[in-house]
Structure formats: structure tokens, C-alpha cells
Amino acid sequence: MANDNPFAFTPGVFLPNAIMHYLEFKISCKEPFREILIAELAEIGFDSFLETDQGVDAYIEESQFERDSYQEVIDKYQVAASIVVEEGLMDKVNWNEEWEKHYDPIMVGEKVYVRASFHDAKPEFEYEILINPKMSFGTGHHATTYLMISHQLEVDHRACRVLDIGAGTGILGIMAHKLGAAHVEAFDIDEWCVENGNENFDLNGMQEIRMGKGTVREVKPQGEFEIILANINKNVLLDEMEVYASLVKKGGKLFLSGFYEHDIADIEAKANEFSFVKESQKTKDNWAALLLTKK
Template identity: 75%
Template sequence: MQYLEFKITCTEAYREILIAELSEIGFDSFLETDEGLDAYIQEDVFQREAFMEIIDKYKEAAKISVQEGVMPKVNWNEEWEKNYDPITVGDQVYVRASFHPTKPEFPFEIVINPKMSFGTGHHATTYLMISHQLNLDHQGKRVLDIGAGTGILAIMAHQLGAALVEAFDIDEWCVQNGNENFDLNGMAAVRMGRGTVREVNPQGKFDIVLANINKNVLLDEMEVYSGLIKEQGYLLLSGFYEHDIPDIEKEANSHGLVLIGKKVKDNWAALAMQKI
């Protein structure tokens, strides 16, 4: 299947926002550049009207210009290896690809071979979720990662001492990639499931539930999340903007969840909630 390529020039502050918005309409690969980003989508799923709606929404504020073309067949592994740098979360977590050297001075080291931009820790929501995880006691806990993507949050939970980790995603590619990353991080016994939280129907109660998805899905599934959490257990949420916090908090409150922590980065937000 042929890919369409969009070379987007924009201000740095809007790069992550555009990646998030475009991923919602079918774009599945991104390369960050000095000028902005390159975005790729299969020709048969491209919706021009939806694309232009996003571009027009941010065009003036982000100073956007777009060059459109057709992408020749490409070795995606080579492309992301050229553009993927390791990241750190404070002085605690080092996230790298398998071709990067190790850094033993970090207490936690996560190896992620993502082949795309999401789920590497580079996106603000992933960074914020890991930051929240570092503040929670995972030792001996049951942890559920909903919409797990590359599996990075599940891997973080495992390294923080969780006794049981379950993870799933709606996308088959994520399931395959997540399992590859579990293997790279000594988690061969954990296999990622496929489906929504209602389809997977996880059993039992969990001490910690992680959901880094998007606002609409979080609002729709909040009642389900609450039902999966033990009394005094925790729910970590991200995938929405700072201005969405009141809506997320209101829905969480209606299902017995109270806000205990908030983090913001690049206009994105992540909340720590507790079941009361």
C-alpha cells in the first residue's frame, strides 16, 4: 500500500499537538524535523477534509505550511533509527532503543523499539504518565495498562516491582510491537491483549490502572475504569489537554475517584486519581 507524505513546517510548541491530532485521523508514522515534522498515512485511509480541518485549526498560531507528496517504499526501521534519540525522566528513567548504549547510572532503563513517535517517552503524555508512576508504590501490586501502545508504561510498572501486569490495545500493530518490547525488557511472560477495555473485560480488581488514550475515550470508559480499581487504588490518566482537566475530573468524581495529583507539559495534562 502506498503512503502519502506530508512535510509540515510549524513552531516547536505545536509539534506534539499536531502529532496527536493527526494520529487520531489515521496517520501512523511521524518523523520530527528541525522545521517541524513529517507525517505519513496510507493512501486508502487518508481523509483530506479531516486533515485540512486540523491544519486550518492551528495554521495561524503554529505558522504552518505543508508540502504533500507520495512516499516511496521505505525501510521504516532505518528512518526512525536516524531520528530517535534517548530520553530521560528526571534522573530516574532512561528510555532508549536497542541500538543506543546503556546508562547504568539510571535506576530504571527501558528499551523501546517503537518504529514511530508515540510511546517512546518523547510525547508529553507518556513522559507525564511515567512521572506519576514514579510517585506510586508498585511493589507487589496488580497493574492494568489500557491502550498500552508500545507497552512502555507496563514496562515501567514491571520495573517498579508490580507483581502482575496486564496490558492491551485496540491496534494489532501495537500488540505485536508491545510484545517485542516486553521481550526486550525481560517480560516474556506478559503478552499484550487486543481490544477495548469492554471487549477484553479484565478480571479482578487492580491496585493501579493506567490509561493514556484521549479525552473522549476516557470519558466514555471512566465508569469501567472505576469498577476495575480496588478501594484506595489509583487511576493515572493522560491523552488530553490542560483545558480538558475540569471535564475529566468531573466525570471521575461521579464514579468515586478523587484528584490527588496533576502534571502538565507542553499543554498536555496527566492526572492521578484515587478510588474512595
């Protein structure tokens, strides 16, 4: 989900390269509020998150914690999200070790294996993607990234110009490259993502591709693209749909995700205004992804 999305921080784990005292907040909440809480807490200094079955574990360096700001966020969503919090103080921890302990490789069907550099390779998979995420969205663990890759596997990328809008870790651009795309461009609004995306491009032999910084209107990609990938959020997708239409060539494909299943009708209706027709949709854990063609 890449990071035009203000709620798109870490779907799995980001843990800083340091040993220090951290406060731990184990937050139980309704699933739709998990990413909203991550985004809100990140704005007030929380820098490490781990999604759990119950909600999210959030971490902040003790010296950076401001109780009033934290309580304001919790109070804002307390009732709607059914929030319950268990607070604790962590001893000094080697965060690198913790990160490696919690970051698991994933498989998309039987074709794609997404792993960090410290995991063993699995040559039996046709496509292997190396991702070492920092505070970037798109490790493959989140349903929207999984759905987008699933759609990509069904579309011929060979000889295509591909644009990854709100690229996060760069994972979708990497997938496009491995599927034979002739040209890949990617950008994100977040500096963390730009830095991390470029590192991940390097890990996957894509040193010639550098991630840009900004929104699609700020970056102003040039020319037409056979494929555009946008894993962002509903509001941004609706707002930028006209821009996507100006960039996708006739007969080209538009991949969209970052929204819930109940938002499909709104996204599809807006896309139809700009000559996009839905080819297929996928859903997972209440999230959705659409594949559209420009007629």
C-alpha cells in the same frame, strides 16, 4: 497514550523495513492539530511520521498515494490549523537507517532511561526501559507518556496488580514491572500495538506477559487492581470512567493522561462521580496527567 486513542499513532518515528520510493509532506500546523493530522493521514495510507517543531513530516509510498483523499484531509483543517505544506519525492531510502537516525533515547528525571536496542546502555540510571516502537504510541517522547512515568515513580508499585489500558508500546506496563508490580496486564485496540508491545515485553524480560487486544469492555479484565494506567484521550476516558471504578480497589490508584491541561476540570469532575479524588496533577507542553485515589 495508548491506543484506545484514535489520534494515537506515532509521536516520534515509525519507518517501515524496506527500501522504496516515498512521497514526503512537510506539514506546518498549530500544535494541537499535529496528532489529529497524523491520525487522519494514517487512515488514508500514510505509514511514517516524524513530529517536528513546526508540525509533522508525513510519508507515504508513492503507489499508495491518492491525491483526492489527501486533499480532503488538508482542506478539512486548513484554516483552523493554519496548515502550510511542502511536498517532495524522496529517493530510495533505507528506512531502518533513517529510523535509527531520528529516534533518540530519553530520560525521565534522573531515574529512568528509555532507549532503543541500538542505543548504548546507561547503567547510572536506576531504571532502563528498552522500546523498539513500530506504529505504536508511547515511546516516552510524547508529553503524556513522560508525565505518566513521572507519576509512576511517585507511587509504590510493589506487590500490586497493575492494569495498563490502551498500552501502546507497553512502556507503562514495563515501568510498573520494573517498579516491583506483582502482576501486570496490558491491552490495546490496535494490532500493531499488540505485536510491538509483546516484543517490548520480551526485550525487558517480561516473556510471561502477553498484551491483549480490544477495549476495556471487550477484554473484560477480571478481579480488582491496585493500580490502573490509562493514557488514552478525553472522550474515551470519560466514557470508560465507570468501568475503571469497577476495577480499581478501594484505596487504589488511577493514572490518567492523553488530554490537554484545559480538560482537567472535566476529567476530574467525571472521576469524582465514581469516588475518585485527585491526589496530584502534572502538565507538560499543554498536556496533562492526573493521579487519583479511589475513596
